[in-house]
Amino acid sequence: DIVMTQSPDSLAVSLGERATINCKSSQSVLYSSNNKNYLAWYQQKPGQPPKLLIYWASTRESGVPDRFSGSGSGTDFTLTISSLQPEDFATYYCQQSYSTPRTFGQGTKVEIK
Amino acid sequence: QVQLVQSGAEVKKPGASVKVSCKASGYTFTSYDINWVRQATGQGLEWMGWMNPNSGNTGYAQKFQGRVTMTRNTSISTAYMELSSLRSEDTAVYYCARASVNLGYWGQGTLVTVSS
Numbered sequence: 001d002i003v004m005t006q007s008p009d010s011l012a013v014s015l016g017e018r019a020t021i022n023c024k025s026s027q028s029v030l031y032s033s034n035n036k037n038y039l040a041w042y043q044q045k046p047g048q049p050p051k052l053l054i055y056w057a058s059t060r061e062s063g064v065p066d067r068f069s070g071s072g073s074g075t076d077f078t079l080t081i082s083s084l085q086p087e088d089f090a091t092y093y094c095q096q097s098y099s100t101p102r103t104f105g106q107g108t109k110v111e112i113k
Numbered sequence: 114q115v116q117l118v119q120s121g122a123e124v125k126k127p128g129a130s131v132k133v134s135c136k137a138s139g140y141t142f143t144s145y146d147i148n149w150v151r152q153a154t155g156q157g158l159e160w161m162g163w164m165n166p167n168s169g170n171t172g173y174a175q176k177f178q179g180r181v182t183m184t185r186n187t188s189i190s191t192a193y194m195e196l197s198s199l200r201s202e203d204t205a206v207y208y209c210a211r212a213s214v215n216l217g218y219w220g221q222g223t224l225v226t227v228s229s
Contacts, residue, residue: 103160
């Protein structure tokens, strides 16, 4: 199984500041035939299902604000929120869809500083 | 619009089984896999398995092999996840999600509580 490890586990950020979350996979999730990384980012707020933010490591889902960006390739990935808004305080998960089981990272909770 | 509507909360005794449904609308049910993901209270997301509604083919995470069964009824665009031999550690919210390269649409979640 591919193990997904996020860092940090939690992050305290002030409104308007940048937040950076890292995700590392135990093996590459880059599919060589199409040069795409099978890595997605989700946001989850209490009492709600997760919401897709980013797929293929860097493609924003329709309707997701452009302050959210994803980067990285192979085994190392980053989700950046450029200027935190009140609605961004939530838990964020990475997930690989390169192979089954489609494993998630343990989550990173973004809290108000 | 795409919607996945799950069945209501369940309370089960240890050793029992639970069957959660996930009714899809707003798209062709047989065109996308359905994945099931669970989340214990205060914990992270745990992927359980997938089902192809067209073929009925399934794949389960090793942890759930032998205890989970994913099925579908295409006539009513509904997917099912049945988990047997329940134990207290299975208490969680269970989600279905429409799968392509990502999980773009999720059900609202079904709380399953296992308690004697």
